[in-house]
Amino acid sequence: MITLRGVTKRFTGPDGPLTAVDDVDLHVPRGSVQGIIGFSGAGKSTLIRLINLLERPDSGSVAVDGTDLTTVDDVELRRRRAKIGMIFQHFNLLANLTAAQNVELALRIAGVGKAARAARVAEALAVVDLSDKAGAYPAKLSGGQQQRVAIARALANEPSVLLCDEPTSAVDPRTTVSVLSYLKEVNERLGITIVLVTHEMNVVRAIADDVAVMDGGKVVEHLRLDGSPLRPETEIAQFLIDDRIRLRSLEETHVG
Ligand SMILES: Nc1ncnc2c1ncn2[C@@H]1O[C@H](COP(=O)(O)OP(=O)(O)OP(=O)(O)O)[C@@H](O)[C@H]1O
Numbered sequence: 455m456i457t458l459r460g461v462t463k464r465f466t467g468p469d470g471p472l473t474a475v476d477d478v479d480l481h482v483p484r485g486s487v488q489g490i491i492g493f494s495g496a497g498k499s500t501l502i503r504l505i506n507l508l509e510r511p512d513s514g515s516v517a518v519d520g521t522d523l524t525t526v527d528d529v530e531l532r533r534r535r536a537k538i539g540m541i542f543q544h545f546n547l548l549a550n551l552t553a554a555q556n557v558e559l560a561l562r563i564a565g566v567g568k569a570a571r572a573a574r575v576a577e578a579l580a581v582v583d584l585s586d587k588a589g590a591y592p593a594k595l596s597g598g599q600q601q602r603v604a605i606a607r608a609l610a611n612e613p614s615v616l617l618c619d620e621p622t623s624a625v626d627p628r629t630t631v632s633v634l635s636y637l638k639e640v641n642e643r644l645g646i647t648i649v650l651v652t653h654e655m656n657v658v659r660a661i662a663d664d665v666a667v668m669d670g671g672k673v674v675e676h677l678r679l680d681g682s683p684l685r686p687e688t689e690i691a692q693f694l695i696d697d698r699i700r701l702r703s704l705e706e707t708h709v710g
Contacts, residue, residue, distance in 0.1 A: 601629075
């Protein structure tokens with residue numbers, strides 16, 4: 455469960471101060487998938503990075519699983535962060551490590567003992583159906599496979615929350631479907647709460663329960679994806695749900 459209250463983040467940009475995230479409230483129930491959508495510069499990446507305190511808010515509170523992360527000391531923050539996985543647009547795998555070693559490194563950093571690591575690596579790679587690629591280096595993997603290794607790396611530490619910052623922006627539409635299907639599986643099978651940032655409505659529509667629409671650092675609207683017709687009120691939401699890129703059904707899962 456994630457609860458942001460009155461969260462604001464300011465930066466100093468080339469043209470002076472700017473408010474990237476402006477007094478945002480957001481509640482993500484445990485086990486749900488929260489989409490965050492908006493145009494470039496809306497504040498989406500900053501908002502998701504505020505959830506694990508990669509960015510520290512100037513004001514407001516950020517509670518994950520009941521603890522306000524802005525109030526804990528560095529040791530506790532590190533412990534809490536280990537339970538918040540993150541995946542990125544460009545996968546961020548280390549090129550000189552195999553898939554298994556990339557996953558293992560995350561466990562080593564989190565202080566997991568050698569004996570437990572091998573089993574956890576094998577389990578995490580199995581979740582994303584990459585057991586047969588454990589010894590492969592990233593350069594030998596497709597974009598979709600690399601993102602699945604990144605998902606496995608995030609899962610290895612048994613997180614309660616998985617933050618996904620544009621996880622499908624660097625892959626083709628077919629691979630997008632595959633990555634989304636694994637994320638959905640992670641959510642449903644492991645009960646992990648997911649926050650997913652994207653600028654494509656079709657990506658969130660495929661898996662999210664609720665979409666926060668951002669504009670100018672604010673959440674301007676929520677769209678519930680409960681099967682009922684969407685009735686966007688703001689112009690920005692109306693524009694964003696105007697599907698320009700159609701994804702094939704998630705039923706065609708586990709490809710790419
Ligand atoms: N570290 C930083 N220093 C200065 N300005 C920043 C920093 N990070 C973000 N910004 C600015 O904050 C605003 C919001 O950026 P953010 O990356 O959160 O938007 P976004 O919606 O994720 O955009 P995109 O889809 O392009 O990634 C932008 O104006 C951006 O230039």
